Amino acid sequence: MDKPPPPKPPLLPLLCSQLSLQHRVNEVTLTSAFLSWRDVETRPKRTSGSIYGPLKAAGSHYVPVCEIISVQETEEDCPNTDVGKWQKVPHNPAESNQHAFTVSYVERTPKHRWRCSEVTLHCTDRTLCLQWVQAIREQLSLLTIRPKRLLVYINPYGGKHRGKRIYEQKVAPIFSRASISTDVIVTERANHARDHLKTEADLKKYDGLVCVGGDGMFSEIMHGLISRTQRDSGVDQDRSDETLIPCGLRIGIIPAGSTDCVCYATVGSNDPVTSALHIVVGDSQPMDVCSIHHNNTFLRYSVSLLGYGFYGDVLTDSERKRWMGPARYDISGVKTFLSHRYYEGTISFLPADENVGTPRDKLQCRAGCNICRLPTADKQVYKDKESGSDTETDGAWQVIRGKFLAINAACMSCACPRSPKGLAPSAHLADGTADLILVRKCTRFDFLRHLLRHTNKDDQFDHPFVEVYRVRQFRFTPRYEDGDSELELREAGGSGHARFFSQICREHPACTCSLAHSSWNCDGEILPHAAIQVRVHCQLIKLFARGIEEQSVFEEPYALGAM
Numbered sequence: 261m262d263k264p265p266p267p268k269p270p271l272l273p274l275l276c277s278q279l280s281l282q283h284r285v286n287e288v289t290l291t292s293a294f295l296s297w298r299d300v301e302t303r304p305k306r307t308s309g310s311i312y313g314p315l316k317a318a319g320s321h322y323v324p325v326c327e328i329i330s331v332q333e334t335e336e337d338c339p340n341t342d343v344g345k346w347q348k349v350p351h352n353p354a355e356s357n358q359h360a361f362t363v364s365y366v367e368r369t370p371k372h373r374w375r376c377s378e379v380t381l382h383c384t385d386r387t388l389c390l391q392w393v394q395a396i397r398e399q400l401s402l403l404t405i406r407p408k409r410l411l412v413y414i415n416p417y418g419g420k421h422r423g424k425r426i427y428e429q430k431v432a433p434i435f436s437r438a439s440i441s442t443d444v445i446v447t448e449r450a451n452h453a454r455d456h457l458k459t460e461a462d463l464k465k466y467d468g469l470v471c472v473g474g475d476g477m478f479s480e481i482m483h484g485l486i487s488r489t490q491r492d493s494g495v496d497q498d499r500s501d502e503t504l505i506p507c508g509l510r511i512g513i514i515p516a517g518s519t520d521c522v523c524y525a526t527v528g529s530n531d532p533v534t535s536a537l538h539i540v541v542g543d544s545q546p547m548d549v550c551s552i553h554h555n556n557t558f559l560r561y562s563v564s565l566l567g568y569g570f571y572g573d574v575l576t577d578s579e580r581k582r583w584m585g586p587a588r589y590d591i592s593g594v595k596t597f598l599s600h601r602y603y604e605g606t607i608s609f610l611p612a613d614e615n616v617g618t619p620r621d622k623l624q625c626r627a628g629c630n631i632c633r634l635p636t637a638d639k640q641v642y643k644d645k646e647s648g649s650d651t652e653t654d655g656a657w658q659v660i661r662g663k664f665l666a667i668n669a670a671c672m673s674c675a676c677p678r679s680p681k682g683l684a685p686s687a688h689l690a691d692g693t694a695d696l697i698l699v700r701k702c703t704r705f706d707f708l709r710h711l712l713r714h715t716n717k718d719d720q721f722d723h724p725f726v727e728v729y730r731v732r733q734f735r736f737t738p739r740y741e742d743g744d745s746e747l748e749l750r751e752a753g754g755s756g757h758a759r760f761f762s763q764i765c766r767e768h769p770a771c772t773c774s775l776a777h778s779s780w781n782c783d784g785e786i787l788p789h790a791a792i793q794v795r796v797h798c799q800l801i802k803l804f805a806r807g808i809e810e811q812s813v814f815e816e817p818y819a820l821g822a823m
Protein backbone atom coordinates (compact mmCIF):
# COMPACT_ATOMS: atom_id res chain seq x y z
CA MET A 261 0.00 0.00 0.00
CA ASP A 262 1.16 3.53 -0.75
CA LYS A 263 2.22 5.51 2.29
CA PRO A 264 0.11 8.65 2.92
CA PRO A 265 1.98 11.79 1.83
CA PRO A 266 3.83 13.55 4.67
CA PRO A 267 1.96 16.57 6.10
CA LYS A 268 2.82 19.82 4.36
CA PRO A 269 5.13 22.09 6.38
CA PRO A 270 3.28 25.23 7.48
CA LEU A 271 3.89 28.21 5.22
CA LEU A 272 5.93 30.87 6.97
CA PRO A 273 4.13 34.17 7.31
CA LEU A 274 5.79 36.88 5.25
CA LEU A 275 3.96 39.55 7.19
CA CYS A 276 1.56 39.44 10.12
CA SER A 277 -0.06 42.49 11.80
CA GLN A 278 -3.13 43.51 13.71
CA LEU A 279 -5.03 45.78 11.35
CA SER A 280 -8.48 47.28 11.50
CA LEU A 281 -11.31 46.12 9.28
CA GLN A 282 -14.67 47.85 9.61
CA HIS A 283 -13.70 49.14 13.08
CA ARG A 284 -12.70 45.71 14.36
CA VAL A 285 -9.21 44.45 15.05
CA ASN A 286 -8.18 41.64 12.71
CA GLU A 287 -5.08 39.54 12.60
CA VAL A 288 -3.91 39.80 9.01
CA THR A 289 -1.34 37.35 7.64
CA LEU A 290 0.39 37.09 4.28
CA THR A 291 2.12 33.89 3.18
CA SER A 292 3.35 33.01 -0.29
CA ALA A 293 0.02 31.22 -0.86
CA PHE A 294 -2.66 33.18 1.01
CA LEU A 295 -3.73 36.48 2.40
CA SER A 296 -5.87 35.83 5.48
CA TRP A 297 -7.61 37.91 8.08
CA ARG A 298 -9.31 36.88 11.30
CA ASP A 299 -11.40 38.96 13.66
CA VAL A 300 -9.67 38.71 17.02
CA GLU A 301 -12.39 40.53 18.93
CA THR A 302 -14.99 37.80 18.67
CA ARG A 303 -14.75 34.14 19.50
CA PRO A 304 -14.28 32.26 16.23
CA LYS A 305 -17.33 30.42 14.99
CA ARG A 306 -17.92 28.57 11.76
CA THR A 307 -19.66 30.70 9.19
CA SER A 308 -22.89 29.33 7.86
CA GLY A 309 -24.79 30.15 4.70
CA SER A 310 -23.03 30.83 1.44
CA ILE A 311 -20.23 28.47 0.52
CA TYR A 312 -18.92 31.01 -1.93
CA GLY A 313 -16.64 33.96 -1.41
CA PRO A 314 -13.21 34.14 0.19
CA LEU A 315 -12.67 30.85 1.95
CA LYS A 316 -14.13 31.17 5.39
CA ALA A 317 -13.29 28.79 8.17
CA ALA A 318 -13.75 29.45 11.87
CA GLY A 319 -14.24 33.18 11.34
CA SER A 320 -11.18 33.47 9.11
CA HIS A 321 -11.06 34.64 5.52
CA TYR A 322 -8.50 33.23 3.11
CA VAL A 323 -7.78 34.63 -0.33
CA PRO A 324 -5.26 32.70 -2.44
CA VAL A 325 -2.51 35.07 -3.58
CA CYS A 326 -3.06 33.84 -7.15
CA GLU A 327 -6.62 35.25 -6.96
CA ILE A 328 -5.63 38.72 -5.75
CA ILE A 329 -6.24 41.17 -8.57
CA SER A 330 -4.48 44.21 -7.16
CA VAL A 331 -3.54 46.11 -4.06
CA GLN A 332 -3.40 49.83 -3.61
CA GLU A 333 -3.02 52.41 -0.93
CA THR A 334 -6.46 53.81 -0.15
CA GLU A 335 -7.14 57.52 -0.09
CA GLU A 336 -8.93 58.01 3.23
CA ASP A 337 -11.00 61.10 3.96
CA CYS A 338 -9.64 62.82 7.05
CA PRO A 339 -12.29 63.25 9.71
CA ASN A 340 -13.48 66.81 9.50
CA THR A 341 -13.43 68.23 12.99
CA ASP A 342 -14.37 71.77 11.90
CA VAL A 343 -17.87 71.14 10.67
CA GLY A 344 -19.26 70.76 14.12
CA LYS A 345 -21.24 67.67 13.18
CA TRP A 346 -21.69 64.80 15.59
CA GLN A 347 -18.96 62.23 15.10
CA LYS A 348 -18.61 58.79 16.57
CA VAL A 349 -15.73 58.74 19.05
CA PRO A 350 -13.50 55.78 18.46
CA HIS A 351 -13.42 53.42 21.44
CA ASN A 352 -10.70 51.38 19.87
CA PRO A 353 -7.35 52.78 18.76
CA ALA A 354 -7.60 50.78 15.55
CA GLU A 355 -10.62 52.82 14.50
CA SER A 356 -8.65 56.01 14.26
CA ASN A 357 -6.25 54.48 11.73
CA GLN A 358 -6.24 56.65 8.67
CA HIS A 359 -3.74 54.79 6.57
CA ALA A 360 -5.29 51.97 4.65
CA PHE A 361 -4.81 49.70 1.68
CA THR A 362 -7.41 47.94 -0.43
CA VAL A 363 -6.99 44.46 -1.80
CA SER A 364 -9.18 43.45 -4.79
CA TYR A 365 -9.67 39.74 -5.20
CA VAL A 366 -11.75 37.14 -6.98
CA GLU A 367 -14.95 36.11 -5.26
CA ARG A 368 -16.93 33.13 -6.51
CA THR A 369 -20.70 33.40 -6.83
CA PRO A 370 -23.19 30.74 -7.99
CA LYS A 371 -23.23 29.38 -11.55
CA HIS A 372 -19.44 29.63 -11.93
CA ARG A 373 -19.53 33.41 -11.97
CA TRP A 374 -16.63 35.36 -10.55
CA ARG A 375 -16.86 38.81 -9.08
CA CYS A 376 -14.27 41.37 -8.03
CA SER A 377 -14.47 41.93 -4.25
CA GLU A 378 -12.51 44.30 -2.04
CA VAL A 379 -11.28 44.43 1.50
CA THR A 380 -9.88 47.65 3.00
CA LEU A 381 -7.49 47.21 5.92
CA HIS A 382 -6.48 50.14 8.12
CA CYS A 383 -3.01 50.55 9.61
CA THR A 384 -1.65 52.51 12.57
CA ASP A 385 0.92 54.31 10.44
CA ARG A 386 1.81 54.88 6.84
CA THR A 387 5.06 52.90 7.01
CA LEU A 388 3.16 49.77 7.95
CA CYS A 389 0.59 50.45 5.24
CA LEU A 390 3.29 50.79 2.57
CA GLN A 391 5.01 47.68 3.89
CA TRP A 392 1.82 45.71 3.33
CA VAL A 393 1.24 47.12 -0.14
CA GLN A 394 4.81 46.34 -1.13
CA ALA A 395 4.73 42.81 0.31
CA ILE A 396 1.53 41.92 -1.56
CA ARG A 397 2.81 43.49 -4.79
CA GLU A 398 6.02 41.48 -4.50
CA GLN A 399 4.01 38.26 -4.29
CA LEU A 400 1.90 39.30 -7.29
CA SER A 401 5.02 40.06 -9.31
CA LEU A 402 6.09 36.44 -8.88
CA LEU A 403 2.98 35.32 -10.80
CA THR A 404 4.65 35.44 -14.19
CA ILE A 405 1.74 33.66 -15.92
CA ARG A 406 -0.31 36.84 -15.66
CA PRO A 407 -0.59 38.87 -18.88
CA LYS A 408 0.73 42.43 -18.90
CA ARG A 409 -0.07 43.47 -22.46
CA LEU A 410 -3.07 42.34 -24.51
CA LEU A 411 -4.32 42.84 -28.03
CA VAL A 412 -8.13 43.20 -27.94
CA TYR A 413 -10.46 42.70 -30.92
CA ILE A 414 -14.06 43.88 -30.52
CA ASN A 415 -16.83 42.87 -32.90
CA PRO A 416 -19.26 45.80 -32.50
CA TYR A 417 -22.01 43.88 -34.34
CA GLY A 418 -21.92 40.54 -32.49
CA GLY A 419 -25.02 39.43 -30.57
CA LYS A 420 -27.10 42.45 -29.57
CA HIS A 421 -24.41 44.89 -30.81
CA ARG A 422 -23.23 45.46 -27.23
CA GLY A 423 -19.59 44.31 -27.61
CA LYS A 424 -18.06 47.76 -27.37
CA ARG A 425 -20.17 48.78 -24.38
CA ILE A 426 -19.51 45.50 -22.57
CA TYR A 427 -15.78 45.96 -23.05
CA GLU A 428 -15.69 49.62 -22.00
CA GLN A 429 -17.99 49.33 -18.99
CA LYS A 430 -17.22 45.89 -17.57
CA VAL A 431 -13.85 44.70 -18.81
CA ALA A 432 -11.55 47.70 -19.35
CA PRO A 433 -11.87 48.86 -15.69
CA ILE A 434 -10.79 45.39 -14.47
CA PHE A 435 -7.79 45.33 -16.84
CA SER A 436 -6.79 48.80 -15.72
CA ARG A 437 -7.09 47.86 -12.04
CA ALA A 438 -4.80 44.89 -12.73
CA SER A 439 -2.33 47.20 -14.55
CA ILE A 440 -2.79 45.37 -17.86
CA SER A 441 -2.15 47.58 -20.88
CA THR A 442 -4.15 47.01 -24.04
CA ASP A 443 -4.26 47.82 -27.73
CA VAL A 444 -7.87 47.75 -28.88
CA ILE A 445 -9.10 47.14 -32.43
CA VAL A 446 -12.81 47.56 -33.17
CA THR A 447 -13.41 45.50 -36.28
CA GLU A 448 -14.80 47.19 -39.38
CA ARG A 449 -15.81 44.12 -41.39
CA ALA A 450 -16.03 40.35 -41.16
CA ASN A 451 -12.56 38.75 -41.16
CA HIS A 452 -10.87 42.02 -40.21
CA ALA A 453 -9.46 40.43 -37.01
CA ARG A 454 -8.42 37.24 -38.82
CA ASP A 455 -6.58 39.12 -41.57
CA HIS A 456 -4.91 41.50 -39.13
CA LEU A 457 -3.63 38.57 -37.08
CA LYS A 458 -2.50 36.63 -40.14
CA THR A 459 -0.42 39.39 -41.62
CA GLU A 460 0.01 42.65 -39.72
CA ALA A 461 -0.16 42.15 -35.98
CA ASP A 462 3.15 42.41 -34.14
CA LEU A 463 2.44 39.42 -31.90
CA LYS A 464 5.76 39.61 -30.03
CA LYS A 465 4.47 42.70 -28.24
CA TYR A 466 1.65 40.83 -26.51
CA ASP A 467 1.06 38.22 -23.81
CA GLY A 468 -2.33 37.29 -25.19
CA LEU A 469 -5.30 38.10 -27.40
CA VAL A 470 -8.80 39.03 -26.32
CA CYS A 471 -11.88 38.37 -28.41
CA VAL A 472 -15.00 40.41 -27.62
CA GLY A 473 -17.82 38.73 -29.50
CA GLY A 474 -19.47 35.37 -30.06
CA ASP A 475 -18.36 32.01 -31.40
CA GLY A 476 -18.00 33.36 -34.95
CA MET A 477 -15.62 36.07 -33.77
CA PHE A 478 -13.66 33.57 -31.68
CA SER A 479 -13.35 31.33 -34.73
CA GLU A 480 -11.97 34.26 -36.75
CA ILE A 481 -9.31 34.98 -34.15
CA MET A 482 -8.43 31.32 -33.75
CA HIS A 483 -8.02 30.96 -37.54
CA GLY A 484 -5.84 34.07 -37.70
CA LEU A 485 -3.60 32.92 -34.85
CA ILE A 486 -3.22 29.30 -36.00
CA SER A 487 -2.53 30.34 -39.62
CA ARG A 488 0.01 32.92 -38.50
CA THR A 489 1.78 30.42 -36.22
CA GLN A 490 2.01 27.84 -39.01
CA ARG A 491 3.19 30.39 -41.57
CA ASP A 492 5.87 31.75 -39.23
CA SER A 493 7.08 28.17 -38.67
CA GLY A 494 7.01 27.19 -42.34
CA VAL A 495 4.20 24.65 -41.89
CA ASP A 496 1.84 24.08 -44.83
CA GLN A 497 -1.79 24.02 -43.58
CA ASP A 498 -2.98 22.50 -46.84
CA ARG A 499 -1.27 19.21 -46.06
CA SER A 500 -3.65 17.15 -43.96
CA ASP A 501 -0.79 15.05 -42.57
CA GLU A 502 1.25 18.02 -41.25
CA THR A 503 1.91 18.22 -37.52
CA LEU A 504 0.74 21.71 -36.63
CA ILE A 505 2.73 23.96 -34.30
CA PRO A 506 0.89 24.90 -31.06
CA CYS A 507 0.11 28.61 -30.72
CA GLY A 508 2.09 30.51 -28.11
CA LEU A 509 -0.43 33.23 -27.25
CA ARG A 510 -3.48 32.56 -25.13
CA ILE A 511 -6.91 33.79 -26.25
CA GLY A 512 -9.42 35.27 -23.80
CA ILE A 513 -13.09 35.29 -24.76
CA ILE A 514 -15.30 38.10 -23.51
CA PRO A 515 -18.75 36.78 -24.41
CA ALA A 516 -20.74 39.30 -26.44
CA GLY A 517 -22.40 37.20 -29.14
CA SER A 518 -25.69 35.42 -29.64
CA THR A 519 -23.92 32.08 -29.21
CA ASP A 520 -21.07 31.92 -26.69
CA CYS A 521 -20.67 28.17 -26.62
CA VAL A 522 -16.84 28.08 -26.43
CA CYS A 523 -16.82 30.50 -23.50
CA TYR A 524 -19.56 28.57 -21.70
CA ALA A 525 -17.77 25.24 -22.14
CA THR A 526 -14.39 26.53 -20.95
CA VAL A 527 -15.37 28.92 -18.15
CA GLY A 528 -18.80 27.57 -17.12
CA SER A 529 -20.71 30.80 -17.73
CA ASN A 530 -21.11 33.45 -20.37
CA ASP A 531 -20.42 36.41 -18.15
CA PRO A 532 -17.97 39.14 -19.29
CA VAL A 533 -16.70 39.96 -15.77
CA THR A 534 -15.92 36.30 -15.05
CA SER A 535 -14.02 36.00 -18.32
CA ALA A 536 -12.08 39.21 -17.63
CA LEU A 537 -11.03 37.89 -14.21
CA HIS A 538 -9.85 34.58 -15.71
CA ILE A 539 -7.67 36.67 -18.04
CA VAL A 540 -6.30 38.81 -15.19
CA VAL A 541 -5.27 35.82 -13.04
CA GLY A 542 -3.52 34.34 -16.10
CA ASP A 543 -5.46 31.08 -16.37
CA SER A 544 -4.45 28.71 -19.11
CA GLN A 545 -6.67 26.04 -20.65
CA PRO A 546 -5.24 24.07 -23.56
CA MET A 547 -7.70 23.10 -26.26
CA ASP A 548 -7.81 20.60 -29.09
CA VAL A 549 -8.58 21.83 -32.59
CA CYS A 550 -9.82 19.78 -35.58
CA SER A 551 -8.38 20.56 -38.99
CA ILE A 552 -10.69 19.88 -41.91
CA HIS A 553 -9.44 19.15 -45.41
CA HIS A 554 -10.93 18.23 -48.75
CA ASN A 555 -8.50 16.43 -51.04
CA ASN A 556 -5.44 18.03 -49.47
CA THR A 557 -6.96 21.48 -49.50
CA PHE A 558 -7.39 23.08 -46.09
CA LEU A 559 -10.99 24.13 -45.42
CA ARG A 560 -11.33 25.24 -41.79
CA TYR A 561 -10.53 24.59 -38.14
CA SER A 562 -13.18 23.57 -35.64
CA VAL A 563 -13.26 23.49 -31.83
CA SER A 564 -16.87 22.74 -31.07
CA LEU A 565 -19.45 21.16 -33.38
CA LEU A 566 -18.91 19.65 -36.78
CA GLY A 567 -22.32 18.44 -37.92
CA TYR A 568 -23.55 16.87 -41.16
CA GLY A 569 -27.21 16.12 -41.90
CA PHE A 570 -29.49 17.60 -39.24
CA TYR A 571 -27.19 20.37 -37.91
CA GLY A 572 -25.85 21.16 -41.39
CA ASP A 573 -29.39 21.54 -42.74
CA VAL A 574 -30.51 23.68 -39.79
CA LEU A 575 -27.61 26.07 -40.42
CA THR A 576 -28.15 26.18 -44.20
CA ASP A 577 -31.81 27.00 -43.70
CA SER A 578 -31.19 29.52 -40.91
CA GLU A 579 -28.65 31.41 -43.03
CA ARG A 580 -31.49 32.13 -45.50
CA LYS A 581 -33.53 33.56 -42.62
CA ARG A 582 -30.90 35.90 -41.10
CA TRP A 583 -33.41 38.76 -41.20
CA MET A 584 -35.40 36.94 -38.48
CA GLY A 585 -32.64 37.32 -35.87
CA PRO A 586 -31.96 34.58 -33.29
CA ALA A 587 -35.50 33.14 -33.72
CA ARG A 588 -34.32 31.72 -37.05
CA TYR A 589 -32.49 28.85 -35.31
CA ASP A 590 -35.71 27.58 -33.70
CA ILE A 591 -37.74 27.95 -36.87
CA SER A 592 -35.10 26.22 -39.01
CA GLY A 593 -34.74 23.52 -36.35
CA VAL A 594 -38.43 22.67 -36.48
CA LYS A 595 -38.50 22.81 -40.28
CA THR A 596 -35.44 20.56 -40.61
CA PHE A 597 -36.82 18.12 -38.05
CA LEU A 598 -40.10 17.86 -39.98
CA SER A 599 -38.30 17.33 -43.31
CA HIS A 600 -36.61 14.26 -41.71
CA ARG A 601 -33.91 13.89 -44.35
CA TYR A 602 -31.29 11.18 -44.23
CA TYR A 603 -28.04 10.94 -46.13
CA GLU A 604 -26.00 8.00 -47.34
CA GLY A 605 -22.28 7.83 -47.00
CA THR A 606 -19.19 6.17 -45.56
CA ILE A 607 -17.45 7.17 -42.35
CA SER A 608 -13.94 5.86 -41.67
CA PHE A 609 -12.31 6.68 -38.36
CA LEU A 610 -9.20 6.08 -36.33
CA PRO A 611 -10.35 5.26 -32.78
CA ALA A 612 -8.67 6.83 -29.76
CA ASP A 613 -6.75 4.75 -27.25
CA GLU A 614 -8.61 3.39 -24.27
CA ASN A 615 -6.71 5.48 -21.72
CA VAL A 616 -8.64 8.58 -22.78
CA GLY A 617 -11.97 7.03 -21.72
CA THR A 618 -15.13 6.63 -23.78
CA PRO A 619 -17.90 9.01 -24.89
CA ARG A 620 -20.34 7.30 -22.51
CA ASP A 621 -18.18 7.02 -19.38
CA LYS A 622 -19.85 10.06 -17.79
CA LEU A 623 -16.41 11.45 -16.82
CA GLN A 624 -17.00 15.11 -17.47
CA CYS A 625 -14.07 17.34 -18.36
CA ARG A 626 -13.57 19.71 -15.43
CA ALA A 627 -10.84 22.10 -14.24
CA GLY A 628 -7.61 20.10 -13.74
CA CYS A 629 -9.07 17.14 -15.72
CA ASN A 630 -6.94 14.01 -15.26
CA ILE A 631 -7.59 12.75 -18.79
CA CYS A 632 -6.49 16.03 -20.38
CA ARG A 633 -3.31 15.92 -18.29
CA LEU A 634 -2.33 12.65 -19.99
CA PRO A 635 -1.70 13.82 -23.51
CA THR A 636 2.07 13.69 -23.61
CA ALA A 637 2.08 9.92 -23.27
CA ASP A 638 -0.96 9.58 -25.43
CA LYS A 639 0.35 11.78 -28.22
CA GLN A 640 3.32 9.46 -28.50
CA VAL A 641 1.00 6.58 -29.32
CA TYR A 642 -0.70 8.86 -31.81
CA LYS A 643 2.60 9.72 -33.50
CA ASP A 644 3.63 6.07 -33.66
CA LYS A 645 0.40 5.28 -35.40
CA GLU A 646 0.82 8.17 -37.75
CA SER A 647 4.29 7.20 -38.77
CA GLY A 648 2.88 3.93 -40.08
CA SER A 649 0.36 3.81 -42.86
CA ASP A 650 -2.97 5.31 -41.85
CA THR A 651 -4.95 3.77 -44.64
CA GLU A 652 -7.85 1.41 -44.15
CA THR A 653 -5.51 -1.52 -44.73
CA ASP A 654 -3.49 -0.99 -41.56
CA GLY A 655 -6.32 -2.39 -39.49
CA ALA A 656 -6.57 0.56 -37.10
CA TRP A 657 -9.20 2.38 -39.13
CA GLN A 658 -12.83 1.35 -38.86
CA VAL A 659 -15.33 1.83 -41.67
CA ILE A 660 -19.09 2.31 -41.37
CA ARG A 661 -21.47 2.71 -44.29
CA GLY A 662 -25.09 3.64 -43.90
CA LYS A 663 -27.96 6.09 -44.01
CA PHE A 664 -27.64 8.82 -41.40
CA LEU A 665 -29.94 11.54 -40.10
CA ALA A 666 -26.96 13.20 -38.44
CA ILE A 667 -23.21 12.78 -38.20
CA ASN A 668 -21.72 14.95 -35.46
CA ALA A 669 -18.20 15.34 -34.19
CA ALA A 670 -17.44 17.38 -31.07
CA CYS A 671 -14.06 18.30 -29.57
CA MET A 672 -15.80 19.59 -26.43
CA SER A 673 -19.09 18.97 -24.65
CA CYS A 674 -20.79 21.85 -26.54
CA ALA A 675 -22.71 22.57 -23.33
CA CYS A 676 -24.77 25.74 -23.46
CA PRO A 677 -27.61 27.18 -21.39
CA ARG A 678 -30.13 25.32 -23.58
CA SER A 679 -28.34 21.98 -23.38
CA PRO A 680 -26.45 22.06 -20.07
CA LYS A 681 -24.70 18.72 -20.57
CA GLY A 682 -24.14 19.36 -24.27
CA LEU A 683 -24.08 17.30 -27.44
CA ALA A 684 -21.11 15.22 -26.24
CA PRO A 685 -21.27 15.34 -22.41
CA SER A 686 -18.04 13.40 -21.82
CA ALA A 687 -15.91 15.00 -24.54
CA HIS A 688 -12.66 16.51 -23.25
CA LEU A 689 -11.22 19.90 -24.06
CA ALA A 690 -7.61 18.82 -24.42
CA ASP A 691 -7.20 15.04 -24.76
CA GLY A 692 -6.49 14.97 -28.50
CA THR A 693 -9.80 13.31 -29.42
CA ALA A 694 -13.28 14.11 -30.70
CA ASP A 695 -16.52 12.25 -29.99
CA LEU A 696 -18.08 11.06 -33.26
CA ILE A 697 -21.85 10.59 -32.99
CA LEU A 698 -23.71 8.73 -35.74
CA VAL A 699 -27.50 8.90 -35.77
CA ARG A 700 -28.79 6.36 -38.25
CA LYS A 701 -32.05 6.57 -40.13
CA CYS A 702 -34.91 6.07 -37.67
CA THR A 703 -38.49 7.25 -37.25
CA ARG A 704 -39.29 10.88 -36.59
CA PHE A 705 -40.55 9.97 -33.15
CA ASP A 706 -37.31 8.18 -32.24
CA PHE A 707 -35.24 11.09 -33.54
CA LEU A 708 -37.34 13.47 -31.43
CA ARG A 709 -36.71 11.30 -28.35
CA HIS A 710 -32.98 11.47 -29.09
CA LEU A 711 -33.04 15.27 -29.52
CA LEU A 712 -35.08 15.83 -26.35
CA ARG A 713 -32.51 13.91 -24.32
CA HIS A 714 -30.01 16.70 -24.99
CA THR A 715 -32.07 18.90 -22.69
CA ASN A 716 -32.57 16.46 -19.80
CA LYS A 717 -30.48 14.01 -17.78
CA ASP A 718 -31.22 10.90 -19.89
CA ASP A 719 -28.43 9.37 -21.97
CA GLN A 720 -28.90 10.59 -25.55
CA PHE A 721 -26.70 7.77 -26.84
CA ASP A 722 -28.87 5.04 -25.32
CA HIS A 723 -30.81 4.29 -28.52
CA PRO A 724 -30.23 1.42 -30.96
CA PHE A 725 -29.94 3.89 -33.86
CA VAL A 726 -27.20 6.00 -32.18
CA GLU A 727 -23.51 5.04 -32.15
CA VAL A 728 -20.74 7.06 -30.58
CA TYR A 729 -16.96 6.67 -30.88
CA ARG A 730 -13.97 8.52 -29.47
CA VAL A 731 -11.71 9.24 -32.45
CA ARG A 732 -8.48 10.95 -33.48
CA GLN A 733 -9.22 11.25 -37.17
CA PHE A 734 -12.14 10.55 -39.46
CA ARG A 735 -13.17 10.84 -43.08
CA PHE A 736 -16.58 11.12 -44.61
CA THR A 737 -17.52 10.36 -48.19
CA PRO A 738 -21.12 10.96 -49.27
CA ARG A 739 -22.55 8.22 -51.46
CA TYR A 740 -22.72 10.67 -54.33
CA GLU A 741 -19.60 12.82 -54.25
CA ASP A 742 -19.77 16.55 -55.03
CA GLY A 743 -18.39 16.05 -58.53
CA ASP A 744 -19.92 12.66 -59.41
CA SER A 745 -20.20 12.04 -63.12
CA GLU A 746 -23.42 10.91 -64.78
CA LEU A 747 -21.72 7.57 -65.44
CA GLU A 748 -21.03 7.03 -61.74
CA LEU A 749 -24.57 7.97 -60.85
CA ARG A 750 -25.92 5.54 -63.45
CA GLU A 751 -23.68 2.85 -62.07
CA ALA A 752 -25.00 3.69 -58.62
CA GLY A 753 -28.45 2.79 -59.94
CA GLY A 754 -29.98 5.96 -61.37
CA SER A 755 -30.05 7.56 -64.82
CA GLY A 756 -29.58 11.26 -65.41
CA HIS A 757 -33.32 11.62 -65.96
CA ALA A 758 -34.09 9.73 -62.80
CA ARG A 759 -31.79 12.09 -60.92
CA PHE A 760 -33.47 15.11 -62.53
CA PHE A 761 -36.95 13.93 -61.54
CA SER A 762 -35.83 12.90 -58.08
CA GLN A 763 -34.47 16.43 -57.64
CA ILE A 764 -37.94 17.83 -58.44
CA CYS A 765 -39.41 15.31 -56.03
CA ARG A 766 -37.00 16.36 -53.26
CA GLU A 767 -37.87 20.00 -53.68
CA HIS A 768 -41.52 19.18 -53.06
CA PRO A 769 -42.34 20.09 -49.44
CA ALA A 770 -43.82 16.63 -48.73
CA CYS A 771 -40.76 14.74 -49.98
CA THR A 772 -38.82 12.76 -47.38
CA CYS A 773 -36.52 10.79 -49.69
CA SER A 774 -32.79 11.14 -49.36
CA LEU A 775 -30.92 14.10 -50.91
CA ALA A 776 -27.53 13.46 -52.52
CA HIS A 777 -25.74 15.28 -49.75
CA SER A 778 -26.16 17.69 -46.89
CA SER A 779 -23.59 20.31 -45.79
CA TRP A 780 -21.20 20.34 -42.87
CA ASN A 781 -21.89 22.86 -40.14
CA CYS A 782 -18.42 23.72 -38.88
CA ASP A 783 -18.74 25.82 -35.69
CA GLY A 784 -21.57 27.76 -37.35
CA GLU A 785 -20.06 28.07 -40.84
CA ILE A 786 -21.07 26.00 -43.87
CA LEU A 787 -18.25 24.00 -45.47
CA PRO A 788 -18.13 24.02 -49.27
CA HIS A 789 -17.59 20.24 -49.54
CA ALA A 790 -19.36 17.19 -48.15
CA ALA A 791 -16.37 14.85 -48.55
CA ILE A 792 -13.91 15.78 -45.79
CA GLN A 793 -10.95 14.51 -43.77
CA VAL A 794 -10.81 15.58 -40.13
CA ARG A 795 -7.91 15.33 -37.74
CA VAL A 796 -7.76 16.36 -34.08
CA HIS A 797 -4.66 18.35 -33.10
CA CYS A 798 -4.03 17.90 -29.41
CA GLN A 799 -3.76 21.17 -27.43
CA LEU A 800 -3.14 23.35 -30.47
CA ILE A 801 -4.42 26.51 -28.78
CA LYS A 802 -4.69 27.86 -25.23
CA LEU A 803 -7.41 29.98 -23.68
CA PHE A 804 -7.40 32.26 -20.66
CA ALA A 805 -9.68 29.82 -18.83
CA ARG A 806 -9.36 26.84 -16.49
CA GLY A 807 -12.26 24.58 -17.49
CA ILE A 808 -15.43 24.35 -15.44
CA GLU A 809 -14.69 24.26 -11.71
CA GLU A 810 -16.25 21.56 -9.55
CA GLN A 811 -18.51 22.86 -6.82
CA SER A 812 -16.08 21.42 -4.23
CA VAL A 813 -13.56 24.15 -5.18
CA PHE A 814 -15.76 26.51 -3.20
CA GLU A 815 -15.82 24.26 -0.17
CA GLU A 816 -12.25 23.03 0.13
CA PRO A 817 -10.43 24.95 2.79
CA TYR A 818 -7.32 25.08 0.58
CA ALA A 819 -5.30 22.93 2.97
CA LEU A 820 -5.94 25.28 5.80
CA GLY A 821 -3.79 23.12 8.00
CA ALA A 822 -0.85 24.37 6.01
CA MET A 823 -1.49 27.96 7.01
Ligand SMILES: Nc1ncnc2c1ncn2[C@@H]1O[C@H](COP(=O)(O)OP(=O)(O)OP(=O)(O)O)[C@@H](O)[C@H]1O
Nearest residue numbers: 418419447448449450473474475476477517518519
Ligand atom coordinates in the same frame (compact mmCIF):
# COMPACT_ATOMS: atom_id res chain seq x y z
N1 LIG B 1 -17.22 44.78 -37.97
C1 LIG B 1 -17.85 43.69 -38.41
N2 LIG B 1 -18.86 43.80 -39.30
C2 LIG B 1 -19.54 42.73 -39.72
N3 LIG B 1 -19.25 41.44 -39.33
C3 LIG B 1 -18.26 41.28 -38.46
C4 LIG B 1 -17.52 42.39 -37.95
N4 LIG B 1 -16.59 41.91 -37.09
C5 LIG B 1 -16.74 40.57 -37.06
N5 LIG B 1 -17.74 40.19 -37.88
C6 LIG B 1 -18.27 38.82 -38.12
O1 LIG B 1 -19.50 38.68 -37.43
C7 LIG B 1 -19.76 37.29 -37.26
C8 LIG B 1 -20.61 37.03 -36.05
O2 LIG B 1 -19.97 37.56 -34.95
P1 LIG B 1 -20.06 37.01 -33.47
O3 LIG B 1 -19.72 35.60 -33.41
O4 LIG B 1 -19.27 37.96 -32.64
O5 LIG B 1 -21.58 37.25 -33.06
P2 LIG B 1 -22.83 36.28 -32.97
O6 LIG B 1 -24.00 37.17 -32.80
O7 LIG B 1 -22.62 35.26 -31.93
O8 LIG B 1 -22.80 35.60 -34.33
P3 LIG B 1 -23.86 34.67 -35.02
O9 LIG B 1 -24.71 35.62 -35.80
O10 LIG B 1 -23.00 33.80 -35.86
O11 LIG B 1 -24.62 33.94 -33.94
C9 LIG B 1 -18.40 36.64 -37.17
O12 LIG B 1 -18.35 35.56 -38.05
C10 LIG B 1 -17.41 37.73 -37.58
O13 LIG B 1 -16.58 37.27 -38.64
